Amino acid sequence: MMKYSNQVYVFFIVLLSSIELSFAQSSPSILITYHTESGKTQTMAEAVAKGVQEIGNVDFILKPISEVKTEEILNASAIILGSPVYNANMTPQVQGFINSWPFEGRPLKDKIGAVFVTGGGFSIGEEAVMFSMIRSMMIHGMVIVGGDSIESAFGASAITGEGEYEEKEVQDIFLKKAEGLGRRVGEMVANK
Numbered sequence: 001m002m003k004y005s006n007q008v009y010v011f012f013i014v015l016l017s018s019i020e021l022s023f024a025q026s027s028p029s030i031l032i033t034y035h036t037e038s039g040k041t042q043t044m045a046e047a048v049a050k051g052v053q054e055i056g057n058v059d060f061i062l063k064p065i066s067e068v069k070t071e072e073i074l075n076a077s078a079i080i081l082g083s084p085v086y087n088a089n090m091t092p093q094v095q096g097f098i099n100s101w102p103f104e105g106r107p108l109k110d111k112i113g114a115v116f117v118t119g120g121g122f123s124i125g126e127e128a129v130m131f132s133m134i135r136s137m138m139i140h141g142m143v144i145v146g147g148d149s150i151e152s153a154f155g156a157s158a159i160t161g162e163g164e165y166e167e168k169e170v171q172d173i174f175l176k177k178a179e180g181l182g183r184r185v186g187e188m189v190a191n192k
């Protein structure tokens with residue numbers, strides 16, 4: 001009898017350690033989230049996710065801001081946030097989303113933050129919106145990361161409605177910036 005009770009004891013110890021180990025080894029995750037009305041910002045978000053996927057061992061959640069749960073914000077090692085440009089501002093939905101982030105005790109402090117935007121035209125708000133989102137992330141104590149090229153230094157942006165970009169899908173030149181942003185954040189999270 002004594003022999004069996006020792007075996008049961010050992011079995012439970014092994015079981016508990018493996019549960020503990022699997023929690024300790026759970027891979028870091030990135031929350032990629034966005035607001036979109038006509039799909040352009042979602043297309044950029046998908047390109048960001050493609051970049052993250054290129055880095056193994058980093059999970060990600062890709063969903064619109066309206067579907068994000070507070071635990072997903074709290075559990076993420078990095079948040080990559082996208083907004084269309086509305087009158088040279090982030091959309092009210094994105095601002096409302098940031099305003100809803102938990103602040104007491106600064107639980108977002110030291111998480112990585114990165115941004116992407118789509119705007120109709122050149123220099124009519126896209127960089128201002130990136131900085132506006134970055135400023136809000138910094139209020140939460142987040143550490144900001146830009147894209148992987150000089151052309152995406154502050155984040156990834158796409159022009160969707162002016163000149164040769166009018167009435168077209170989001171062009172490759174912009175999708176590459178979004179992919180590079182995802183890859184860079186993915187690398188940083190994987191090595192954190």
Ligand SMILES: Cc1cc2nc3c(=O)[nH]c(=O)nc-3n(C[C@H](O)[C@H](O)[C@H](O)COP(=O)(O)O)c2cc1C
Binds near residue numbers: 035085089125126161
């Ligand atoms: C109400 C409104 C205001 C806008 N204001 C601007 C603006 O100030 N600057 C700009 O570059 N684009 C502006 N746009 C264009 C959008 O930013 C652009 O079409 C964007 O790619 C839409 O993103 P979505 O397809 O993800 O909804 C505006 C669009 C709307 C509907």
